[in-house]
Every structure is written in C-alpha cells, then in structure tokens.
Amino acid sequence: MRCAWYFFVVFAAVCWSSLFVRPVAAQENPYFVTYDHYLEEPGNLEVECFSTYGTQRGGNNFHSFWTEFEYGATAWWTTEFYLDAQTTFHDSTVFTGFKWENRVRPLKREHWINPVLYVEYENTNGADKTLKEVVGHDGESDYLATNAEARREIAREMELKLLLSSTAKGWNFSENIITEKNLSNEPWEFGYALGVSRPLGLKAAAKRCNLCRQNIVAGLEMYGGLGDRHSFGLKDTSHYLAPAVAWNLPSGWTLRLSSGFGLNGNSHKLLMRWGVSREIEGFGDMVRRMFGGKP
Amino acid sequence: MKGAVPALLICALLLVASVVAGGQNDKKSAKVEDVYAELGKAPEKARGRVNPLEKDAVAVAAGRLLFADHCAECHGENAEGGSGRKKGPSLRAAEVQNAAPGAIFWLLTNGVVRKGMPVWSRLPEPQRWALVRFIKSLGVAEGEPVPASRAAAKADKP
Numbered sequence: 001m002r003c004a005w006y007f008f009v010v011f012a013a014v015c016w017s018s019l020f021v022r023p024v025a026a027q028e029n030p031y032f033v034t035y036d037h038y039l040e041e042p043g044n045l046e047v048e049c050f051s052t053y054g055t056q057r058g059g060n061n062f063h064s065f066w067t068e069f070e071y072g073a074t075a076w077w078t079t080e081f082y083l084d085a086q087t088t089f090h091d092s093t094v095f096t097g098f099k100w101e102n103r104v105r106p107l108k109r110e111h112w113i114n115p116v117l118y119v120e121y122e123n124t125n126g127a128d129k130t131l132k133e134v135v136g137h138d139g140e141s142d143y144l145a146t147n148a149e150a151r152r153e154i155a156r157e158m159e160l161k162l163l164l165s166s167t168a169k170g171w172n173f174s175e176n177i178i179t180e181k182n183l184s185n186e187p188w189e190f191g192y193a194l195g196v197s198r199p200l201g202l203k204a205a206a207k208r209c210n211l212c213r214q215n216i217v218a219g220l221e222m223y224g225g226l227g228d229r230h231s232f233g234l235k236d237t238s239h240y241l242a243p244a245v246a247w248n249l250p251s252g253w254t255l256r257l258s259s260g261f262g263l264n265g266n267s268h269k270l271l272m273r274w275g276v277s278r279e280i281e282g283f284g285d286m287v288r289r290m291f292g293g294k295p
Numbered sequence: 296m297k298g299a300v301p302a303l304l305i306c307a308l309l310l311v312a313s314v315v316a317g318g319q320n321d322k323k324s325a326k327v328e329d330v331y332a333e334l335g336k337a338p339e340k341a342r343g344r345v346n347p348l349e350k351d352a353v354a355v356a357a358g359r360l361l362f363a364d365h366c367a368e369c370h371g372e373n374a375e376g377g378s379g380r381k382k383g384p385s386l387r388a389a390e391v392q393n394a395a396p397g398a399i400f401w402l403l404t405n406g407v408v409r410k411g412m413p414v415w416s417r418l419p420e421p422q423r424w425a426l427v428r429f430i431k432s433l434g435v436a437e438g439e440p441v442p443a444s445r446a447a448a449k450a451d452k453p
C-alpha cells in the first residue's frame with residue numbers, strides 16, 4: 001500500500017511538471033552520488049527520478065528508485081526531500097523511506113575551493129538499496145536479506161557532509177567528506193565521494209539544438225566507505241568507480257546515465273544508474289499564489 | 296463619537312499598511328541599488344579583463360539563448376527587470392550598461408548570493424562571456440534613469 005502511494009506521488013509529480021509548468025533549461029552535472037557546490041536557483045523546484053540496477057552475488061539482483069524534490073529556498077540554501085523504494089527480483093517491491101536534506105553555502109563569493117555544508121535526516125528501513133552514499137563498512141553482503149526481513153530494521157540517521165568543489169576551464173572537481181550517525185547508539189561512520197566532470201563543448205551555439213556538445217557533460221565518480229569511529233580505514237569497505245554522462249536538453253529535461261563498477265570483493269559488481277529530471281521555474285511563487293500570497 | 300473610533304482604527308490600519316507597503320518598495324529599490332553596487336566591487340584585475348568574444352560573430356546570438364534559458368526568469372524577457380518576488384534588477388540600467396565587461400563577467404561568476412543572485416560559474420567561461428556580449432548589446436533602456444538622477448531621486452525622498 002505504501003508503495004502504491006509512492007508511485008502515485010511520483011507519477012503525479014512527473015505529470016504535473018511536464019504538462020502544467022514552464023521548464024527551465026538546466027545545466028546539470030552528471031553525478032549521482034557526488035555533490036558540487038552549485039545550489040538550486042531560488043524559487044525553482046527540480047523534480048528528479050533516479051534508479052539503480054544492482055547485481056547481487058549470492059542473492060537476487062535489485063532495482064531501487066528514488067524521487068527527489070529539490071527546492072531553492074534562497075541563493076545560499078537548497079532543501080530537498082526524497083522518497084525511496086526498491087524492487088528485489090524474485091522477492092517484492094517495497095517503499096523504503098524518506099530523507100530530508102539541506103545544503104547551505106557559507107561563502108558569498110566564488111573561490112578556488114567552494115565549501116557547502118550538508119545536513120540530512122534519513123528515516124529508512126533496512127531494505128533501502130539506493131546506495132546514494134556508501135559509508136562505514138557497507139558491503140554487498142548487507143543486501144542479502146529478503147525484503148520482509150530487511151524492512152523490519154528501521155534506521156533513523158543523521159548525515160553530515162562537507163562538500164568541496166572547484167570549477168576551472170570548464171572542469172568541475174568535487175570532493176565530499178561524509179559522516180553518518182545512526183541515532184540509535186551506533187558509531188559514526190565515514191565515507192567519501194569524488195567527482196570530475198566537463199561539458200564536451202565550452203562554447204554556446206547560436207541555435208537551439210539537442211545534440212550540441214555543450215549540452216552533454218561527461219564525468220567520472222569514485223565513492224566508498226572509510227570505516228567507522230572504532231575502525232577507520234579501508235579494511236572491509238566497498239568502493240566504486242563510475243563513469244557518468246548527463247544530457248541537458250533545451251526542453252528543460254536532463255537525462256543521466258552512469259555505470260558503477262565495484263573495485264573490490266565487498267562491492268557490488270555493477271551499479272547501473274539512470275535518471276531523469278526537470279527544473280520548474282517559479283515554483284515558490286506558484287505555491288504562494290495558491291495560498292493567497294503575493295507572488 | 297462612538298463611530299469615530301472604528302474610523303480612526305481603520306485609518307491607522309491603512310496608514311500602517313501603506314507604511315509597510317512603502318517600506319517594502321523602498322526595500323526593493325534598495326536591494327536593486329545594492330546589486331548594482333556589487334559591480335563596483337569587482338577587483339581591478341577582473342574589471343580589466345577583455346572579452347575574448349568581443350569580435351565573435353555569433354556571440355550575441357548565443358548569449359541571447361543563454362539569457363533566455365538562465366537569466367530571463369528573474370531579469371525579464373527584455374532584461375528590463377523581472378516581476379513578482381523574484382524581481383531581478385534591470386540589466387538595461389546605465390549602471391550595468393556602462394560597467395566594464397570584466398566587471399559584469401565577475402558578477403556573473405560570483406553572483407550576489409546574499410541578495411538572491413546565484414553564482415553562474417557553472418556555465419563555462421566562453422558562455423559567460425557570450426552573456427556579457429549579449430547584455431552589453433542591449434544598451435540603456437529608454438526612460439531608464441541614469442545613476443546620477445537615481446541618486447538625486449533617492450536624496451529627494453523624505
């Protein structure tokens with residue numbers, strides 16, 4: 001039932017964003033896990049549907065999917081709400097929880113390295129397989145339990161990240177330092193995500209075109225766990241290397257594709273990710289008008 | 296006498312409402328002034344940069360598309376200022392049109408984050424320079440007050 005509710009919300013959001021609102025041409029990076037320092041434009045909402053197909057040794061492969069509603073509260077603060085679900089083949093489809101994240105940019109101007117502070121609250125169950133971040137000693141074997149068993153475990157977690165990002169000559173370099181704390185007396189866990197990306201063309205074309213080189217951004221991500229407070233390091237951790245590409249269409253849609261390869265025996269062999277997103281202009285004004293406020 | 300009390304209250308409320316509304320208008324124009332003032336904060340080195348697309352035949356056309364995609368939402372279709380809550384200042388004001396291309400490029404790169412303008416360094420440099428070319432090609436809008444008269448208008452306010 002909860003899963004049906006999830007699909008209803010996602011379907012409604014996608015229909016609404018495609019039919020009734022004015023889109024904005026986006027300029028998105030291809031990352032799925034890594035964050036750069038760019039925040040959502042104030043008043044705009046970005047609806048993003050992502051999914052991950054993962055292979056599972058000793059168990060059933062899975063397909064997880066999540067929807068993000070990313071809103072630019074101000075030019076220095078972006079808030080985002082996630083709904084997560086997954087299908088494990090030969091098992092079931094389950095709703096796995098929600099997350100609420102906030103990103104704040106503390107500095108006024110651009111620098112060589114631009115920091116952004118990230119705070120997230122997660123309320124998910126053990127069946128969550130989005131692998132949106134890999135921390136601590138997360139490994140492939142954690143995902144062997146059946147959905148019925150896994151969803152009994154409830155995880156309420158705080159996640160703090162320091163996002164560092166630089167842009168030079170069209171290249172973006174992003175480094176994320178991740179700490180995560182399960183609020184039920186578990187140790188702090190650590191992780192990292194690194195990303196590099198660049199548009200295929202830097203110059204803008206004088207005509208609108210779908211296949212212009214500047215619309216396509218190619219990149220590479222690497223992410224993994226770094227143990228926990230009691231055993232910090234690379235031992236018993238999993239790591240991934242993921243080439244990724246984003247295609248920013250003039251119609252306002254962005255398509256992303258990434259294939260992540262596990263780098264050691266603890267990692268899933270393959271994490272195939274894809275996503276579609278659309279940015280909606282003036283969402284804040286629209287909501288204010290709905291409640292009788294001035295745009 | 297009894298009827299005068301509600302009338303006075305209504306008058307007082309209207310007065311407060313007008314003051315609040317006026318204050319908001321003042322706040323808005325002050326914000327616009329603040330954004331223009333940011334152009335003056337561009338470092339000398341940034342201000343002195345020459346637009347590498349100054350002689351590029353298609354830069355203005357490319358900049359027009361970029362403007363429609365990323366800037367018109369706040370600054371209006373004709374760059375004469377947006378409307379609603381996301382009102383961005385007119386880019387056809389003399390403050391912008393007389394500014395050095397390097398200063399506009401610097402502002403695009405750094406944004407005015409605390410006043411609502413996001414950073415645009417995510418657009419590669421040639422695209423930001425194309426935007427500068429397009430903005431400079433617009434010229435000062437008719438009826439747009441020059442900075443001196445803007446300052447005088449401000450001084451005239453009680």
